[in-house]
Amino acid sequence: MEEITSKREHILDxxxxxxAERGFDATTIPMIATKAEVGAGTIYRYFINKENLVNELxxxxxxxxxxxxxxxxxEAGSSPREQFRQIFNGMVQFTNEHEHALYFxxxxxxxxxxxxTSRERFEEMLNFIRSFFEKGKxxxxxxxxxxxxxxxxxxxxxxxxxxxxxxxxxDPNEKLFEGVEESCWDAIRxx
Numbered sequence: 001m002e003e004i005t006s007k008r009e010h011i012l013d014x015x016x017x018x019x020a021e022r023g024f025d026a027t028t029i030p031m032i033a034t035k036a037e038v039g040a041g042t043i044y045r046y047f048i049n050k051e052n053l054v055n056e057l058x059x060x061x062x063x064x065x066x067x068x069x070x071x072x073x074x075e076a077g078s079s080p081r082e083q084f085r086q087i088f089n090g091m092v093q094f095t096n097e098h099e100h101a102l103y104f105x106x107x108x109x110x111x112x113x114x115x116x117t118s119r120e121r122f123e124e125m126l127n128f129i130r131s132f133f134e135k136g137k138x139x140x141x142x143x144x145x146x147x148x149x150x151x152x153x154x155x156x157x158x159x160x161x162x163x164x165x166x167x168x169x170x171d172p173n174e175k176l177f178e179g180v181e182e183s184c185w186d187a188i189r190x191x
Contacts, residue, residue, distance in 0.1 A: 008046050010036040015053050020100035024111055051113045061101040062121045068094045080136040088181040095162050143190050154184045
């Protein structure tokens with residue numbers, strides 16, 4: 001049983017890495033098999049097709065992201081500033097634990113291969129973040145911009161930071177993350 005789980009996990013890990021790096025259309029089952037160090041036929045024992053594999057990965061990592069964001073989110077009475085800090089820290093934790101997952105989610109969230117369940121899970125994650133922005137706007141603390149634009153500002157900065165860390169261009173230390181979090185807050189808060 002352990003070998004089966006291990007092969008399946010190797011396939012999922014290889015798929016995540018390749019889909020994040022190359023995209024869905026440029027990733028083939030033989031590429032995934034090579035990276036996972038299994039035969040191509042082995043992949044079909046666990047997944048009906050490539051679409052099934054990408055949907056399972058997408059749902060798995062969106063669910064993990066939702067869980068981490070909820071775990072970090074402070075109590076209802078806390079300030080939007082503290083709530084934002086915890087959302088940002090949740091994104092840091094998520095990318096530290098799953099290096100390619102956030103980029104994979106970002107690049108595949110409008111993919112033609114996502115099934116209804118994948119789309120619903122992604123909307124649930126977005127709605128959690130949108131809700132934060134909408135409440136902050138109602139309180140006059142967050143800029144009066146569409147929530148999706150605010151998400152783009154923060155997520156774009158965060159993804160670029162993560163790319164620089166992965167490439168070794170910046171040292172991922174606490175001071176760096178605090179500074180970037182503060183800069184993102186300055187970008188979205190009402191002045």
